[in-house]
Amino acid sequence: MIKLNNITKYYPSKLGNQYIFKDLSFEIPSGHNIAILGSNGAGKSTLFRLLAGSEYPNKGSVETDLNLSWPVALTTGIHGQMTGSENARFIGMINGVADLNLYEKRVRTFAQLGAKFDLPVNTYSSGMKPRLAFACSMGIDFDVYLIDEVTSVGDAKFRQKTKQALTAKSNNANVIMISHEMDELRHFCDSAIVLHKGQLTFYNDLEQGIKHYQAL
Amino acid sequence: MTQIIKRNNWAIWRDVIFALFVREIRTGFNDKFGLAWSIVNPVAFIFILSYMRGRMDGGETHTVPTFVFMMYGMLLIQFFLEVMSGVSGSINKNKPLFAFRQVQPISSMLAVSLFQTLVKLFVFVVILVIMYFLKMEVVIADPIRLMINFFLVGLLGFSLGGMFAIAICFVPEFKKIQSMLTRPLFFISAVFFSLQDIPAEHRYLFDWNPILHAIELSRYAAYPSYGSVGVSESYLIESTIVLTFFSLACYYSFWKQAISR
Numbered sequence: 001m002i003k004l005n006n007i008t009k010y011y012p013s014k015l016g017n018q019y020i021f022k023d024l025s026f027e028i029p030s031g032h033n034i035a036i037l038g039s040n041g042a043g044k045s046t047l048f049r050l051l052a053g054s055e056y057p058n059k060g061s062v063e064t065d066l067n068l069s070w071p072v073a074l075t076t077g078i079h080g081q082m083t084g085s086e087n088a089r090f091i092g093m094i095n096g097v098a099d100l101n102l103y104e105k106r107v108r109t110f111a112q113l114g115a116k117f118d119l120p121v122n123t124y125s126s127g128m129k130p131r132l133a134f135a136c137s138m139g140i141d142f143d144v145y146l147i148d149e150v151t152s153v154g155d156a157k158f159r160q161k162t163k164q165a166l167t168a169k170s171n172n173a174n175v176i177m178i179s180h181e182m183d184e185l186r187h188f189c190d191s192a193i194v195l196h197k198g199q200l201t202f203y204n205d206l207e208q209g210i211k212h213y214q215a216l
Numbered sequence: 217m218t219q220i221i222k223r224n225n226w227a228i229w230r231d232v233i234f235a236l237f238v239r240e241i242r243t244g245f246n247d248k249f250g251l252a253w254s255i256v257n258p259v260a261f262i263f264i265l266s267y268m269r270g271r272m273d274g275g276e277t278h279t280v281p282t283f284v285f286m287m288y289g290m291l292l293i294q295f296f297l298e299v300m301s302g303v304s305g306s307i308n309k310n311k312p313l314f315a316f317r318q319v320q321p322i323s324s325m326l327a328v329s330l331f332q333t334l335v336k337l338f339v340f341v342v343i344l345v346i347m348y349f350l351k352m353e354v355v356i357a358d359p360i361r362l363m364i365n366f367f368l369v370g371l372l373g374f375s376l377g378g379m380f381a382i383a384i385c386f387v388p389e390f391k392k393i394q395s396m397l398t399r400p401l402f403f404i405s406a407v408f409f410s411l412q413d414i415p416a417e418h419r420y421l422f423d424w425n426p427i428l429h430a431i432e433l434s435r436y437a438a439y440p441s442y443g444s445v446g447v448s449e450s451y452l453i454e455s456t457i458v459l460t461f462f463s464l465a466c467y468y469s470f471w472k473q474a475i476s477r
Contacts, residue, residue, distance in 0.1 A: 012477065053317030056472040076315045081243045093235040094316050096221045096228065 002028040002051060002068075002144075007060035009046060019198065020046050021057070026200045028193070030066065030144075033166075034176045035185040035206060037213040038195030044178045045071070047195065048146050051176075066143040073148040074130045075121075084108075084117040084124075084132050091136045103139050110165070111135035112158070131158060138165050145175045163187060182210055228318050236310070236319070236327035244331075258339045262290045263346065269408075278410055279441040283352065287343060288434045289407035292366070295336040296373045296427055297398060302328040303377025304394060307385055307474065314475045321471050325381065329374045336366075361437035361449075368456045369430045375456070375463035382466050385474035406431050411446045419446050426455040 004026045010017040020043040028034065028051075038044045048071040049055040050062055070076060077094075078087050088107040089100050097103045108117050111131050113124070121129060130150045137145060145166075154162065166175055166188060179185050185192075185206065192209025194201045196216055203209030223231065245251050266286035277285045303325045310324040347354050356362060383390040406428045411419060422428055429452040436444040 049315070052315070054315040055476040058473070058476070070316045073315075075312075077313050079239065079243055082239070086242060090235050090239055091316075094232055094318050096223050096231060096318075098221045 001030050002062065002064040002066065004028075004050075005061045005063060007050065007057040007062070009043075009050065009055075009057045021198050023060075024198060024200065025060075028176070029202065031174065032191040032204075033170070033174050033189040035189035035192045035209065036176060036178045036195060037185075037192055037209060039216075042195045043198065044195055045073070045148055047200075048073075048148055048176075048178065052146055069137050069140070069142040069145045071146045071148050072133055072137040072150050074150060075133055078121055078129060078133055080122040081120055083120055084111065084113055087121060087132065088136050088139070092140070095140055097140060106139040107132075107135045110138055110161070112161075127154065130154070134162065138162075141169075141173070143173055145169075145173065147175055148178045149180070159187075185210070229323060232318050232320075232323045233327050233330070236313075236324050237330055240327055240331045254335050255338055255342060258291075258294055258336070259342050259346075262287055262294070262339070262343065265290065278412055278443070280435055280439045281352070283347075284355075284438065285410070285435060286408070288438065289405070289431050291336065291340060291343075292369050292431050292434060293402055293405050293407050293427065295332065295366070296369050297401065298336075299329050299332045299370055299373030300377040300380070300398065301394075302332055303374055304380035304384060304391075306377075307381045311475070321381070321475060322378075322467060325374065325378055329370060329377075332373075333370050356438045357440050358437040362434055365430045365434045365437065365452070368452055369427060371460055372426060372430075372456050375459040378463040379466055382470050382474050385477060386470075401425075401427065404428070410435075412443070414446075416446070423447065426452050 004024055007021050007024045008019070009021045010019045012018075036044050036047065046055070050057055051064075052068055052071045053062070054071060077091060079090075082090070085104055085108065088104050092100050092103040111117065111134075113128055113132065116124060116128065117132075121132065124132070131154055134147075134150045134154075137147075166173075175188060177185065177188055189206050192203045192206050192213070194203065194209055194213045194216075196213075201212070203212065221227075241251060245253055247253075249256070266283045269286050270281065270283035273282055276282060306324040306328045307321045310319070310321075313319045313324070314321065344354055380390055380394045384394075404422060405425055406422070411422060411428065411432055414422060423446055429447040429449075432447040433444060433449055433452065435442050436447075
C-alpha cells in the first residue's frame, strides 16, 4: 500500500504557481497491476516522481513499506557517453545490487542489444535506449515497478518478452504503468487509477476505468 | 534473482558517491586526451607561468624560490575555483540522476570535490617530480600544515559552491553572478604577490579573503623563513567553519525543494 498524505505539489511559473495536486490524500492499494489514466499534463509523471522519491511534494508526505523502483521513463539515468554495460553497472551500484557482474549479465540478456551493449548509448537508436532503461529496472527485484510509457516503444518481440518478465514476477511484484495505448494497458494491467483535475479515482476493473477516462 | 543488499544510510552514501565518482571520471573527458588532460592542463599552466616568472626576477621572493612561490598560489587558487565551480554546477548537471531516490544532491557535490581533490593532489605530485628532475630544491618543512591548508581550501570551495548550487536551482541568474564574483579572485588572492608586499595600512583591502590566508600559510608551511606576516591560521579555520556551517544549513533546509522544481 502506498499512502499519500495531504499532498500539495506545484511548479512555479511566470503565471504563478501551477498546482498539480492540492491537499490530495489517497491510498494506492497493493496487489494490483494498475494503469494510470489521464490526459496530457494531468500530472501522471509528477505522481510517479513523487511516489518514487525523485521529487518531494511542497506539502504532505508519501508513505510506503514497499520497495518501489525508480520511474522507468525513456532514458532515466542513462548517460549518453557511457556504454550500455557501464550504465547498467552504475544503476546497479546505486541500487545496491550485491553481484554487479551477474546483474550486468542479466541486463545484457534481457535488453538484447547485441554488440551495441558495449558501445556508448549515444550510438543507439531511439528504440534501443528505452530497452536498456527497461532492462536495467527488470534486472532488479522491486515490489512495484513504476513504468512510464517505456514498453510502448519496443518492437513486438520485446513487448512479448516484457510481458513474460512481468508475469514471471507477478507473484511478488506489481506494476504501475502510464501509457496512452489502451491495448498496452490491457496487456499488463487489471485495474486503473484515473487522474483528473488533481483528483485520483481507483477502479478495480480496468475496463471500467478506461470507460470513465474516455467519457471525461 | 538479483540480490539487493540491505544497506544502512552510510553504505548507500558510500556506494552512491563512489558510483558518481566513477561516472565523473568516465564522462568528464570525452576526447582522446581523456583523463590525462585534467592533469596535463594545470601542470603545464602552472609550470609555464611559474617558470617564466621565476626566470624574470631570477631568484627568490621573500626567501622562497619564485617558482615555488607562484606554484603554491596557482595550485591553491585553481583548486578552490575548480571545486567551487564543479560543486555549484553539480546539481544541475546530475539532475536526471535524482530520479533515483538514493542519489541526493550532496552525494554529487561530494563526488565532484573528491575528484578535484585527487586531481590537484596528483598535479602537485607531478610538479614536485618535475622539480626534482630539473634539480630544483624540493623543500616542504611542515607537510601536515600544508595538507591542512589544502583541505581547508577544498572545504571552502565546497561550501561556497554548495551555496551557489542551491541558489542556482531557485534563481538561475546566480550562475552569472558566481562567475563574475570569482573572476577577480585570481588577482586578489596573493597568487602573484605576497601580502608582505602590501603596506600594512592597506592590507585590510586584501586580508578578509581566507584563500589569501591559505596561500600565504602554505608558502609559510613549506618555507618557514617566508614568515606569516598579516595572516593567521585561526582566521582561515574559523571562516571555513562558519561558511561550511552556513552552507550545510542552507543545503539541509532547501535541498528537497531545490530538486523538486
